Amino acid sequence: MKTRLLLTLSILCGISAFAQTNRLDIDVKKVGAPIQSTMYGIFFEDINFAADGGLYAELVKNRSFEFPQDPLQGWKAFGKTEVRNDGPFDRNPHYVRLMEPGHPHKWTGLDNEGFFGIGLKAGEQYRFSVWARVPDGGKAALRVEFVNTASMGERQFFTQAHVQIEGAEWKKYQVVMTSAETNAKATLRIFLESRGVTVDVEHISLFPVDTWKGHENGLRKDLAQALYDLHPGIFRFPGGCIVEGADLETRYNWKNSVGPVENRPLNENRWEYTFPHRFYPDYFQSYGLGFFEFFQLSEEIGSEPLPILSCGLACQFQNDSEDAHVPVSELQPYIQDALDLIEFANGGTDTEWGALRAEMGHPAPFNLKYIGIGNEQWDPIYPEHLEPFIKAIRKAYPEIKIVGSSGPNSEGEQFDYLWPEMKRLGADLVDEHFYRPYDWFIAQGARYDNYDRKGPKVFAGEYACHAKGRKLNHFYASLLEAAFMTTIERNADIVHMATYAPLFAHVEGWQWRPDLIWYDNLRSMRTCSWHVQQLYGQYKGSNALTLKMNGSNVTGAEGQNGLFASAVKDGDKVYVKVINTTDKEQPVELNFTGLKKKQELKGIECVKLTSDNLYEDNDLDNPDKFAPVTVPFDAAGKTIPATVEPYCFSIFVLTL
Numbered sequence: 001m002k003t004r005l006l007l008t009l010s011i012l013c014g015i016s017a018f019a020q021t022n023r024l025d026i027d028v029k030k031v032g033a034p035i036q037s038t039m040y041g042i043f044f045e046d047i048n049f050a051a052d053g054g055l056y057a058e059l060v061k062n063r064s065f066e067f068p069q070d071p072l073q074g075w076k077a078f079g080k081t082e083v084r085n086d087g088p089f090d091r092n093p094h095y096v097r098l099m100e101p102g103h104p105h106k107w108t109g110l111d112n113e114g115f116f117g118i119g120l121k122a123g124e125q126y127r128f129s130v131w132a133r134v135p136d137g138g139k140a141a142l143r144v145e146f147v148n149t150a151s152m153g154e155r156q157f158f159t160q161a162h163v164q165i166e167g168a169e170w171k172k173y174q175v176v177m178t179s180a181e182t183n184a185k186a187t188l189r190i191f192l193e194s195r196g197v198t199v200d201v202e203h204i205s206l207f208p209v210d211t212w213k214g215h216e217n218g219l220r221k222d223l224a225q226a227l228y229d230l231h232p233g234i235f236r237f238p239g240g241c242i243v244e245g246a247d248l249e250t251r252y253n254w255k256n257s258v259g260p261v262e263n264r265p266l267n268e269n270r271w272e273y274t275f276p277h278r279f280y281p282d283y284f285q286s287y288g289l290g291f292f293e294f295f296q297l298s299e300e301i302g303s304e305p306l307p308i309l310s311c312g313l314a315c316q317f318q319n320d321s322e323d324a325h326v327p328v329s330e331l332q333p334y335i336q337d338a339l340d341l342i343e344f345a346n347g348g349t350d351t352e353w354g355a356l357r358a359e360m361g362h363p364a365p366f367n368l369k370y371i372g373i374g375n376e377q378w379d380p381i382y383p384e385h386l387e388p389f390i391k392a393i394r395k396a397y398p399e400i401k402i403v404g405s406s407g408p409n410s411e412g413e414q415f416d417y418l419w420p421e422m423k424r425l426g427a428d429l430v431d432e433h434f435y436r437p438y439d440w441f442i443a444q445g446a447r448y449d450n451y452d453r454k455g456p457k458v459f460a461g462e463y464a465c466h467a468k469g470r471k472l473n474h475f476y477a478s479l480l481e482a483a484f485m486t487t488i489e490r491n492a493d494i495v496h497m498a499t500y501a502p503l504f505a506h507v508e509g510w511q512w513r514p515d516l517i518w519y520d521n522l523r524s525m526r527t528c529s530w531h532v533q534q535l536y537g538q539y540k541g542s543n544a545l546t547l548k549m550n551g552s553n554v555t556g557a558e559g560q561n562g563l564f565a566s567a568v569k570d571g572d573k574v575y576v577k578v579i580n581t582t583d584k585e586q587p588v589e590l591n592f593t594g595l596k597k598k599q600e601l602k603g604i605e606c607v608k609l610t611s612d613n614l615y616e617d618n619d620l621d622n623p624d625k626f627a628p629v630t631v632p633f634d635a636a637g638k639t640i641p642a643t644v645e646p647y648c649f650s651i652f653v654l655t656l
Helices: 009-013 221-228 291-301 332-346 352-359 381-396 413-425 438-443 475-490 528-538
Strands: 022-034 040-043 075-078 080-084 095-099 109-112 118-120 125-133 139-147 157-166 171-178 183-192 199-208 234-237 304-309 370-373 401-405 429-436 457-465 495-500 504-506 517-519 524-526 543-548 563-570 573-580 586-593 601-610 629-632 639-644 648-655
Touching (some): 022 563, 095 109, 109 199, 157 171, 221 517, 221 524, 234 291, 234 495, 291 304, 291 332, 304 332, 332 352, 332 370, 381 401, 401 413, 438 475, 457 475, 475 495, 475 563, 475 573, 475 648, 524 528, 528 601, 528 648, 573 639, 639 648
Parallel strands (some): 022 586, 040 234, 234 304, 304 370, 370 401, 401 429, 429 457, 457 495, 504 517
Antiparallel strands (some): 022 543, 095 199, 109 183, 118 183, 125 171, 125 199, 139 157, 139 183, 517 524, 563 573, 573 648, 586 639, 601 629, 601 648
16 A cells, blocks of 8 residues: 555644653744855765766767767667767767668668667657768768667657758758657667768757756756755755766866867766776766756756865875875866856856856856865865965955865764864865764764854765665655754854755666665656755745753753754744654644743644655655645644654744
8 A cells, every 4th residue: 555644633733641741942032043045955966877867858878979988889880880080079079970881771870779768758849969961062861760679569660750961061950859659768760861872970969859948958857847846055066076086087177068068078977987886887977967057057946056176186085196186286277277167157258268158158147156176085185285276266256155175974083184174274164974874863963063163164065864774765764864954954053055965866877875866767756855855945944043952952862752853933934843753752842932921923834744664765656655744733822732743854834
C-alpha cells in the first residue's frame, strides 16, 4: 500500500495526557539577527551527470566529435565515413565526412546514443541543428530520424525530417521535429540521403524547443523548475572538486565555458576516473552549460551567484606532490582569471569581458557580489595560495566578498588550522563541508551557538546526512538535516549561507548519493531532503527569535526529549520550527513572551513532513510519496498547546 503522511488536525493540535509537556519560550519582542537573503541556497557540481545528460538540455553525446580516446564515442558510424580535424572551430577541430557508400543499396550515416538513450516525448518539438558543408560545392540532403532500435513495428524510425545542405562554406542548419512517440531510450539517426556527394558535419545538436525560459542553448525545464521552486538565495557553481580538477590541466576553466557554444572546448570531468566501482569512461564536460548560463540561471531563479575558482591547487585528495600545483610565484594567470571573471559579470560593455557578456545576450551586469577561491584545500599551501588572490581582488574590487575554505572536514586538525588562517587573511566567509552520519547530525544542534562573532561569517557549503550502511536518500536522513538546520537559523548573525550537496543525480549515471533531485531521461523526483530545503526557504523569515526550553537553546540535548527547535519573525507572522527525532509523540507549549498585556498570537496553519517509513524516500514512480501537508492551526493565546508527532518536522505559522 502506498505510504501516506500521517497527519490529522487532532494529532496536530492535541495534547497528550501521558507525556511531560515541553515548554518552548519564544521572545517576540527581542528581535534577533536578520536572516540573510542568501541563507538557504543551492550548490551545483557536475557529478552524477548533472550537466550533460542532466540540467543541460542537450540530447546528443559528443556532439563535436572531441572525446579524446575515440572521436566517435557515443556514435555509431556506418557506410563510408572519416573523422577529420581541420574544422571551422579552432578549439573543436574535429568533424565527420560522410561519403558516397559505393553501392546503390548501401547507406552512409551516423547514430547517436545520447546520454543513457535520448529521451523524447510524444507531441513535443525538438530542434535539430548541424554545422555542415558540401566541400565540393553543390547541394546535398541529410535525412534525420528519431529511432526506436528495439521496435517490433515495420520500421524503426517514428519521426523523420530532411535537411538541405548547400555550398562549400560551413553554415548552421536546423529543423524542428515533433516526436511521434514517447521514448526514453531513442536513437538519433542521420543518413546521407543524396548520392554521389560528400557532406561534412560538425556540432550535431538536439534540444527540446521547450527549454527553461525558452533558451536555445537551454536547460531541462523540469530540473530548472525544481531549482526555482526552492527560491534559493545563493547559487554556488560550477562545483567543488571539479574546480580543482584531477590535475590542473582538467580543472574547470571558466574562460573555456563562455563565447559561442560551438567553440567551447571539451574538458575531462574530474569524476570520470574517481570511482572505479562506478565507472563512466564517457563522462566529459562539453561546457555547453557554462558561466554565462550559470549567471543567467542565477538571475532567473532569483539567487545571488557564487562562482568558485581554482586557486592553483589541483585536488589534494588525488595529488600528494607539490609539483602538481602552481607555485605561488606563478599564480598571476589564475589571479587574472578571477579579476576577469568579475569584469565578465559586472563590467561595462566597453570592457573586454563585459563586451563578451553583452555579445552573448546580456548587456546589463549580473551584479556579482561574491566569489570563492579554492574548494577543499588544506595545510599551509592553501592560505599561501589564497593570500595573493585576496590582495588583488581587494585592490581591484573592494566591494566583492571573498569566500575561503575550512577544508574537507567539519572539525579536526585541518579545520582548526584553517579557520584562524581565514580570519588572518580577512576572508568574508568560510566554506564548511560535512557529509556525516546520523550521530553527527544529532550531536550538532548547538554547532554555531558559540562561534566567534568577530571573525568571518559561515557558509555551510556542502552538507548531507550520510548514514553508515544506508548511504542513500531516505526520510530519516532528511529529518536530521532539518534538525541540524535549526542551529543555522538560530545563529543567523554568524551563518549567512547554507547549501545541501550534491544537487542532481541521473538514476543511471550516479556515483555519489544521497542527492537532492533524481531523474531519468524523462522524469524527475524531488527528495525528502529537497522538501526540507524548500520549507526552510519558504518559511525563512526576516529575523531570528530567541527560543528556549528551561533557559537553553533547543538542540536535542539531554533532557530535551529529542527535540530541536528555532523560531523566526516575518512581519506580523511568526514561524516556529520543531523537529521531533524520536519515536514518541511530544506535547509542546508555545509560550510567547514580550507581548503587550492584551496581545496574543493566533494560529494560522501548521506544515508537517513526517512518515511511518523512515528509510524510504520518493522515487520516480512515486515522486509525491512523501511531501509536506498543511492544515489549519486553530489556536490563540499567549501560550498555545500542540503536539509534535514521532519523527516529524513541524512548522507552526502564527500571526501577532
